[in-house]
Amino acid sequence: MQKIFYEKEIDLFHRLKELVSLTVDESIDYKMEEHGIRALGTLAIKGEYLSDEKKNFLENVELDIYADEQKIIDPQDFHLKVEDFHYDIQDGNLKIKIEVGVYGVEEGENRYIRVDPDPLEEIEALTRDLDEKKKEIKPQIEKMQVEEMPEKKVEELSEKVYETKVKNEVEDDQEDIGAYYLYVVCANDTYENIAKAYNMDEKVIRDYNNNLSLDVGQILIIPYDSKTDTNKV
Structure with a gap:
């Protein structure tokens, strides 16, 4: 298994006073290619927070991960899964780090991806x-x-x-x-x-x-x- 860490800053216009709830859900499709498998989908970051009143937000992180056949141990076991996530509140905005496990491939070094704002x-x-x-x-x-x-x-x-x-x-x-x-x-x-x-x-x-x-x-x-x-x- 390999791990990929996604880091994203969520702009809440510096109005975040208290985080009420936060969830991260994956929605991924897998595509067989000539020399490997590609995982395409999104990580949906949903939350509720307090500013002057209670508000909701939804942010998506696009996924496009390709596994070469030489690194795949078991094609049927190849999948991505959200393992954990952590967050920090910085200057009224939210910074989140999401840990994604890549199963069915050889072990390798952890990867870190910073998601640029849309x-x-x-x-x-x-x-x-x-x-x-x-x-x-x-x-x-x-x-x-x-x-x-x-x-x-x-x-x-x-x-x-x-x-x-x-x-x-x-x-x-x-x-x-x-x-x-x-x-x-x-x-x-x-x-x-x-x-x-x-x-x-x-x-x-x-x-x-x-x-x-x-x-x-x-x-x-x-x-x-x-x-x-x-x-x-």
Whole structure:
């Protein structure tokens, strides 16, 4: 048997005061391939916590584990199972480590996998934070929209970007890790000056963002590049 440890941080917007309940359940399918077996599925992390009131959350960890036939002891016994999990509360958010046993294979070193946040979840979290801040500084934002900002100041604000890694599944069962910028729109921004700042075709940025209107605080996705990787036992 081998063990795989998955580590994931769950963003609860820094509002977790007390964890009421927490469960981890696996849902896995097994696929015979030419030279081994692949396990595909999810770990469902469900919980209930107290902030100002009682709330629920559900997070999924995607599994894609390939066992080479040379390391499989008994194909009929090959399966993955959640053995245990531990958690820590950090700054109002939850960090969880899940121990998964891989049965039916030769013993090997433990593996540790850090699960990156879903990019859409990051965008949603950023948007929520920005919405809250916009409510607090609405008068200032309205003033910025009316007044003409100096060109130099706009260029400085255009440099405020966020970078994140995005994981996407592709048809050959490999993981494609692409880097994107998350750009926060400033007053007087246009698709044209944003495209020039990144030396990119304006149409590409418009297409990636469905030609969204450029309101102050709006988040745009700016494509960058990608790499590939594969999980193996």
